[in-house]
Amino acid sequence: MLPTKKILLCVTGGIAVYKAVALVSKLAQSGAEVRVIMTKSAMEFVTPLTFQAMSRNDVYFDTFDEKDSRVIAHIDLADWADLIVVAPATANVIGKLANGIADDMVTTTLLATTTEVWIAPAMNVHMYENKAVIRNIAALHEDGYRFIEPSEGFLACGYVGKGRLEEPEKIVQLIMDRFFSVKQLPLEGKKVIVTAGPTRERIDPVRYVSNFSSGKMGYAMAEAATSLGAETILISGPVGLDKPSGLTVIDVESAADMYEAVLAHFDDADIIIKSAAVADYRPKEIHPQKMKKQTGDSVIELERTTDILKTLGEKKTHQLLIGFAAETTNAVGYGAGKIEKKNLDYIIVNDVMDPDAGFGKETNVVTLLSKNGTHQPFHAMPKKELAFMLLKSIIQEESERINDR
Template sequence: MLANRRILLCVSGGIAVYKAVALVSKLSQAGADVKVIMTESARQFVRPLTFQVMSRNDVFYDTFDEKDSSVIAHIDLADWADLVIVAPATANVIGKLANGIGDDMVTTTLLAATAPIWIAPAMNVHMYDHPAVKRNIQQLHDDGIRFIEPSEGFLACGYVGKGRLEEPEKITELVNGFFSREMLLKGKKVVVTAGPTRERIDPVRFLTNFSSGKMGYAMAQAAAELGAETILISGPVSLPAPSGVKRIFVESAEDMLQAVKTEFADSNFVIKTAAVADYRPKTLHGQKMKKQDGDASLELERTADILHYLGTEKGKQVLIGFAAETNDVSRYAKSKLERKNADYIIANDVTESQAGFESDTNKVTIYGKGDFEQSFELLPKQELARQLLKLIVEREMRNDR
């Protein structure tokens, strides 16, 4: 499965470096081409020669040691990789990457990388639980970086708890799974809509909603990881573009409709997670509306129903809609599935704790034609997106759509 896959392993300092040697061995045995970059601290635990022997490649650790004068080493390595793994990842390297600091070979290469980045932390249990480390990890999660959670057990410092670098066998298994999943959508085009829309009232005011775009961005990231050409049509959000995804920014419901129309014809999957405004002001004021005595009223008109439009126009496309509800979730979702001629509706109760707008987790039920229904417990949105998309793609493959 890993034949001809190019994996860049970034090794930072800690006693768990010895496991990184075993990881290089496991990945190489599985057929991967592995290159290693080490921090200065990592070289205090294991000599570069050890990794060189295991990988059969030069080992890099000095930004200014250009082994090939025709390229810039850290840029060349960043461009070369299909997957970048930081293992072990110390609190120090996690903090640097979260804050955009590039002061050595590892961090400058990570900042230049466009391939997916996985981070496998290893540190003392109290360090892992420190508020600053947790903030940095959350920032990297928000940036689209995936974490391989440390396991619990006896630590080198004498503590027992969470902080052990995951075992090389398990990391190799995850890498195998990543590249096998990648093939599921290879050659397919996936269009995802995400975030809120804004419907202008005047030059300084607009109607919108609480959507953060996190679920839609997670679905786009999952599609890219599965090998799809992924187009993300996004309303106004502050999230970074997922790795390997083409992002198109829009503002209003009409803007989003026109962007979807442009990408729809040659798409294979359309995932409509965006919280599109149902109404817009009937009159757009050219100047700021001034405050006056008494009440004011705002006349609204319907916006275009993008999901309904796609349902009437679709042919080969698999159409997936989302339903954010506050009550009678199942009834409304099933009704929407039929009315919109969608293939799947993914519904959630936004009033539930940690499952509503702006949260990093979600709890959903997916409904499909033929009375298909499956629930998912509370999960991080990135992981939930992977599971949802994998489920849908595998069902569609079985149906030989």
């Protein structure tokens, strides 16, 4: 997350301006304060009102339009920002900046700033490979500017090649990494256990009781923990996902299997993230042979499985315990009750009835609740991005406790 961080986005003219709108939205969702300067060419693609709605701040485009008479706008913005990002950056603005030209609001502000400036080019592949553009980029590199390389793919002009503006999600992650640069691997030396996916409770050799969990959120949490330096153990129920690299995966089937696997690694774990959708009930009797179809109805008697999360809450000593709860009504209310009942440090809740959330979806919408009573909502976003943001938010809150272990 980027609370209190001030990001100045300079938007120049190109079809990729539409991606800059998404970038502002994602930065704002992450907690950053975002202000936008546009060139006249950029306004040919998207109006300033769009960026104003996304950032909830005035948009600047005219050097001589002083919105606050107490300050000079381009100097004030140049001093205000913690980081300046030029996205999309055209060949034109790169050339101007490389040669010290300041003839509009964007270039005047860029020349006046002493803060870090990142440049994200977007242009036709032949323009990007032009010797003049290469020369200007090299000069800016020499001057200390950082570049976010464009990606390869189908370009708006019809060409296929390098020149596409990097995706907003990737740019946001790079910015988040920038502000975590004091300790890029905050979980280095820590052991993290993540449970993921459903469990299967056998009825007979061919049938079982289960749920719709895909495991995607749990796998995303495990990958995020690993990327932050943790020694990660992923305890996975039956899922159709590729095993992530760089961590240990333990495959289990039933709730009892998962319980035993978690307990085997619990004592020396630092953080436990319990995202698996464990069956609450299992058949009381498992038939050794396939049950044959009979005339009329049939009854399967069920018994409770062990509440793994509650048991861990009772056993924990130094561990940071994080639960997940999928609900269909009053997700926050039920989640808050589980924090106390199961002795959790955090719980991540979501309403699976939300069209952007729930089992099998690529995105999720959640609220992070803490035992201290704080509620932090996260809007719809890809699960991998969400996992990273959730962990970084928890790490920020628990940095002293994590570092003391």
